[in-house]
Amino acid sequence: MDLDALRHGDFSKLGEAVTDWEQMTKKLADLQKDAEKNLKAKADRAKWAGVNATVTREFIAKTAAEFADAHTQADSITRILSDTRGELMGYRTQLNEAIARGAQQNLTVIDTGEGTFTVTGNTRPDWASDPSGKTGATDQRTVDALRDEIQDILSKATQSDNSAAKILRLLADQAKYGFTDASYRDRDEAARALADAEKLARTAKDPAGMTLDDIADFNRTLEKYHDDSLFAEQFATHLGAKGTLQFWTEMTYAHAGARGSELATMKDLQTSLGLTLATASFSDSDAMEDWKKELIAERNTNFRAAGSPNPVGALGSQVISSLLRQGQFDTEFLDDYREKLFKADRGAGSAGTHDLWVKGYDSLDLVFGDGNGRDPLKGLFEGLSHNPEAAVHAFQSKTDLDHMLGTTVYTDRGASLGHALEAAVTGVADGDFTSAAPPHSATQVQIMANIMKAVAQPGGGADLVAKGLGDSFGNMAASYMPEISQKLAGDGAESIFLTHSEDSGGLGKVRDVARFLSSVSENPEGRAGIILGEGIYTSGLIESHLADPSLFDGPRDQVLERIGENAGVIEGIVAHSVADGEVRAAVQGETDYNDALKAKGDIAKTWIAVGMTFVQVPAEYGGAAMGAVVGGGIGAVAGAAVDHLIDGQKLNGSRDEALYRSADDLYEARNSVSKQAQWATEESIDRYRINLPKQATKDLMRDAVNDGWDASSEFLSHTKERPNG
Numbered sequence: 001m002d003l004d005a006l007r008h009g010d011f012s013k014l015g016e017a018v019t020d021w022e023q024m025t026k027k028l029a030d031l032q033k034d035a036e037k038n039l040k041a042k043a044d045r046a047k048w049a050g051v052n053a054t055v056t057r058e059f060i061a062k063t064a065a066e067f068a069d070a071h072t073q074a075d076s077i078t079r080i081l082s083d084t085r086g087e088l089m090g091y092r093t094q095l096n097e098a099i100a101r102g103a104q105q106n107l108t109v110i111d112t113g114e115g116t117f118t119v120t121g122n123t124r125p126d127w128a129s130d131p132s133g134k135t136g137a138t139d140q141r142t143v144d145a146l147r148d149e150i151q152d153i154l155s156k157a158t159q160s161d162n163s164a165a166k167i168l169r170l171l172a173d174q175a176k177y178g179f180t181d182a183s184y185r186d187r188d189e190a191a192r193a194l195a196d197a198e199k200l201a202r203t204a205k206d207p208a209g210m211t212l213d214d215i216a217d218f219n220r221t222l223e224k225y226h227d228d229s230l231f232a233e234q235f236a237t238h239l240g241a242k243g244t245l246q247f248w249t250e251m252t253y254a255h256a257g258a259r260g261s262e263l264a265t266m267k268d269l270q271t272s273l274g275l276t277l278a279t280a281s282f283s284d285s286d287a288m289e290d291w292k293k294e295l296i297a298e299r300n301t302n303f304r305a306a307g308s309p310n311p312v313g314a315l316g317s318q319v320i321s322s323l324l325r326q327g328q329f330d331t332e333f334l335d336d337y338r339e340k341l342f343k344a345d346r347g348a349g350s351a352g353t354h355d356l357w358v359k360g361y362d363s364l365d366l367v368f369g370d371g372n373g374r375d376p377l378k379g380l381f382e383g384l385s386h387n388p389e390a391a392v393h394a395f396q397s398k399t400d401l402d403h404m405l406g407t408t409v410y411t412d413r414g415a416s417l418g419h420a421l422e423a424a425v426t427g428v429a430d431g432d433f434t435s436a437a438p439p440h441s442a443t444q445v446q447i448m449a450n451i452m453k454a455v456a457q458p459g460g461g462a463d464l465v466a467k468g469l470g471d472s473f474g475n476m477a478a479s480y481m482p483e484i485s486q487k488l489a490g491d492g493a494e495s496i497f498l499t500h501s502e503d504s505g506g507l508g509k510v511r512d513v514a515r516f517l518s519s520v521s522e523n524p525e526g527r528a529g530i531i532l533g534e535g536i537y538t539s540g541l542i543e544s545h546l547a548d549p550s551l552f553d554g555p556r557d558q559v560l561e562r563i564g565e566n567a568g569v570i571e572g573i574v575a576h577s578v579a580d581g582e583v584r585a586a587v588q589g590e591t592d593y594n595d596a597l598k599a600k601g602d603i604a605k606t607w608i609a610v611g612m613t614f615v616q617v618p619a620e621y622g623g624a625a626m627g628a629v630v631g632g633g634i635g636a637v638a639g640a641a642v643d644h645l646i647d648g649q650k651l652n653g654s655r656d657e658a659l660y661r662s663a664d665d666l667y668e669a670r671n672s673v674s675k676q677a678q679w680a681t682e683e684s685i686d687r688y689r690i691n692l693p694k695q696a697t698k699d700l701m702r703d704a705v706n707d708g709w710d711a712s713s714e715f716l717s718h719t720k721e722r723p724n725g
Helices: 003-008 012-045 055-104 125-129 140-173 187-204 212-225 229-239 241-254 260-280 286-297 316-322 331-358 376-385 388-395 398-407 414-426 442-456 461-466 470-479 481-489 510-521 524-547 556-581 590-599 601-611 623-630 636-646 666-688 694-719
Strands: 107-113 116-121
Touching (some): 055 187, 107 140, 116 140, 140 187, 140 229, 187 229, 212 229, 212 260, 229 241, 229 260, 229 286, 241 286, 286 316, 316 331, 331 388, 376 388, 388 398, 388 414, 414 442, 414 470, 461 510, 470 510, 470 524, 481 510, 481 524, 481 556, 524 556, 524 636, 556 666, 556 694
Antiparallel strands (some): 107 116
């Protein structure tokens, strides 16, 4: 920075800019609040249908998020500009004070352009005749001291000005369309983040010199900044795409076979590194766009650690996928990478995919404590599980879906594939317990229909359940209980079996749905998912229809009968399948099932938000308050049903009877379903003070469940071969 520019610069324009941004930030804060409290909140509560249920709702949600990001970006810019202005004005004061002190010492400071200046001593003719010599030429040390002081002030001002300009450019480059969510209190905080990113990238370029303590420090920095978009981009681009893959290759080679604290450190590093790269992938800057393209281009490169005696290292795709397991990566990046990886996998055929990725890589271990990372599809599937949009893109092709399901016979990728399929059909990322899912789109319903059809195929389809997919299939069935119920009930049941699904009748043939439920029931985790989903759905329907009679224009008895019959059909299919398969030995009686049911307790209320967004309980009956707790406008009875189903499987007070105690006793299983339906009905009557005879209504529900239960056996007999007797 030139001396005169700092000394005489007009900071009033910068002050005006700060004022403008302050006003803009306040306006955007109001818009953000309005978008969240009015626009999005009303959209979440609205009864959407058709295209509006997906396209319009999603557009509103993204628009509200953009207002939030716009406010965040404006606030960061305001703070950085204000902080920089304050710093520069402070440096100008320091400069003027230094020049004034120099003048008192007969020193002159002159700007010589291009950031240079001179400090010279003043001279007068009479100084030469001064007998004391005190007024002669100024001491050189005084000149040097003033020069160094001014140089230090100008250097700091230059650093402040340059770093502010760099940060503002990076903020602007983060998103070509829309805004970034990068947030900083001031220029110094942003500058430290960038400096730390560059320092970490330099360290990662020399992994051989990193001790365990160095790695722990490295990891602490990543943990601090992995959600910071500017830090993540600077770290990734300074390290480079190839450098990133080489760094992780070196780390896994150097710490192969890690145990104890070393293993914990390396697992933490893999997580933090993955989260950081996931954040970076959302940047639209030219440098980051190049990084993503170069990373994918390295997928067939052989990466060897320095000093490794094995000429065969790791394929770039294996290294990439080992870093996709944590965090949500950008959709376009995942689409591009997945397209190329799927093509290679399809080319090998279902039976050849194991040898394609594993053969020749026996010494490879890219995933600490979770497999070995040789199959890059496993890491890709985990990456897709954190990005539902990308997961939908991955499986909307039936050819790709069928191929991937087929490969589970020859690989151990089933569980990872299940996680990705869950994200695709539910719209909720794996491990996300906070976001209410959007209504199922027609594409999602079609993917679910294709999955059901694959499982329903005679001669091996049911075997998919045992390939690590059973747990996920159960979760998917829970989410699709509205569509399943409509399909089993037949056309015309839409006003009873409520749903916001864009294609509520799109699950294909009844036969496929029934066979899917039957096959998944033979897996303990899958069975637990179906029963929890059905219990939540039945309770929610009963509550909704009793609280709001306008949902169905017929008598309440009729709607309750249909709901009870549906519960009997679905849970009857489960129980008969268990009995038919004689799975007591396979699942160790009820122990495995009970354990599975309890294990799903943590996510059961998330399922309410995932699949039960249809429930419309009037606000005056507590619907709005309950919706704020468990999402989607669900009522209290459906929410409490989860607790009754998983908390010791017992009811309270006068209704204190165990549920689902005997898988081998069909009558006991049937009675358990009946008790749950009766409890939900009685609780709804009490809660909403409905004028219905309790005993007669409970008897109605019992008969309805029994009728549905009897029908379930016929459903199975018409859809699959069953054992005699």
